[in-house]
Amino acid sequence: MSKRSKTSARILLSRGIPSIFFLTVVFFHLKRNLILLRNQGNNDFSSIVAHNAFEPPHTKTPFLRNVEKNLAKETNPPKSFGEQKKLRIQSRGGISSRELAWDWEWIEDISSEIGCPEVDSEGIHADDPKGYTNIPTAETWNALYRAYHATVDPNNELMPATEYQNSWKVPIEVKFKLPEGRGVYAKEFIPKGTMVWSSTSRNTATFLSHHDRREFIKYLMKDPKTRHLACDVRNWVDVVHPPNMETFVVCETFDEAVLLNTWDENKEDEINLDTKSLSLSADNPDFDKYDCYENDHYFAIRDIQAGEQLRIEYTSG
Numbered sequence: 516m517s518k519r520s521k522t523s524a525r526i527l528l529s530r531g532i533p534s535i536f537f538l539t540v541v542f543f544h545l546k547r548n549l550i551l552l553r554n555q556g557n558n559d560f561s562s563i564v565a566h567n568a569f570e571p572p573h574t575k576t577p578f579l580r581n582v583e584k585n586l587a588k589e590t591n592p593p594k595s596f597g598e599q600k601k602l603r604i605q606s607r608g609g610i611s612s613r614e615l616a617w618d619w620e621w622i623e624d625i626s627s628e629i630g631c632p633e634v635d636s637e638g639i640h641a642d643d644p645k646g647y648t649n650i651p652t653a654e655t656w657n658a659l660y661r662a663y664h665a666t667v668d669p670n671n672e673l674m675p676a677t678e679y680q681n682s683w684k685v686p687i688e689v690k691f692k693l694p695e696g697r698g699v700y701a702k703e704f705i706p707k708g709t710m711v712w713s714s715t716s717r718n719t720a721t722f723l724s725h726h727d728r729r730e731f732i733k734y735l736m737k738d739p740k741t742r743h744l745a746c747d748v749r750n751w752v753d754v755v756h757p758p759n760m761e762t763f764v765v766c767e768t769f770d771e772a773v774l775l776n777t778w779d780e781n782k783e784d785e786i787n788l789d790t791k792s793l794s795l796s797a798d799n800p801d802f803d804k805y806d807c808y809e810n811d812h813y814f815a816i817r818d819i820q821a822g823e824q825l826r827i828e829y830t831s832g
């Protein structure tokens with residue numbers, strides 16, 4: 516090889532190969548960022564993530580790492596309980612008909628199997644030896660929370676609380692008086708306009724499937740200590756049609772609000788509570804957008820004296 520050729524080869528080795536290597540690195544870097552920009556334009560980051568999922572982390576540029584971090588936030592944002600509930604109702608579908616949600620036929624069968632006391636709109640039968648005379652305590656409500664969490668399919672669970680919460684904003688007590696049976700009484704004077712109770716997913720269970728609700732009732736029936744509660748929960752239930760949904764869900768409150776009686780048509784003054792949906796701001800501790808009852812709350816429509824029974828208007832579901 517001539518001296519000239521040797522010099523050319525040396526130049527090629529010392530400058531050309533590093534240049535080719537440099538250009539190759541620049542080429543792949545640009546190619547990757549072009550894909551990124553193109554996908555950013557389409558608002559579609561999925562291919563980038565898929566592409567990079569197989570690369571060791573050290574090969575990712577800080578820019579790409581940042582995009583991935585933002586994407587992870589976007590696709591997996593921390594979900595509030597309310598958001599989880601909405602997604603679950605949407606994905607599980609709820610119950611297809613109102614009739615199925617009430618499940619009256621099955622409820623009638625188990626009522627006669629247990630021998631539940633008769634209840635009608637006229638009140639509790641005074642001479643019924645098995646009448647609803649039991650005054651629930653925190654332990655009673657806790658038994659319902661336990662039954663719910665023990666039976667409801669985990670994918671359908673929409674109640675974060677596992678034990679009784681006192682959701683009353685005013686002091687109350689439960690007493691038994693005929694003909695209505697158990698009722699809720701004010702322990703102190705309540706001024707007109709006071710909010711006395713509000714529904715949240717902490718005190719109100721949601722059943723998304725008719726099977727779950729049956730399992731819940733059967734669970735209560737198995738234990739002699741809670742068997743009578745299977746009769747009670749029949750009367751404490753409500754069927755709700757969530758907004759923008761074709762299907763139904765079953766709401767069951769696990770506290771004294773289920774014992775609120777209504778008023779006698781001939782005694783108009785008796786009614787003292789009304790219900791409204793809350794328009795709470797998100798920072799309010801009671802804010803719970805996807806509560807079964809849409810954050811319904813009861814408020815005093817007039818001054819209520821200490822010792823007076825709290826009464827609501829019943830609405831048919």
Ligand SMILES: C[S@@+](CC[C@H](N)C(=O)[O-])C[C@H]1O[C@@H](n2cnc3c(N)ncnc32)[C@H](O)[C@@H]1O
Nearest residue numbers: 635636637638647695696697774776777778779
């Ligand atoms: C949701 S429960 C209320 C709690 C019920 N008192 C109890 O002890 O379980 C509804 C039932 O209470 C009774 N009730 C409510 N308001 C009444 C009223 N003003 N007069 C007679 N009975 C009433 C009816 O038997 C009704 O079906």
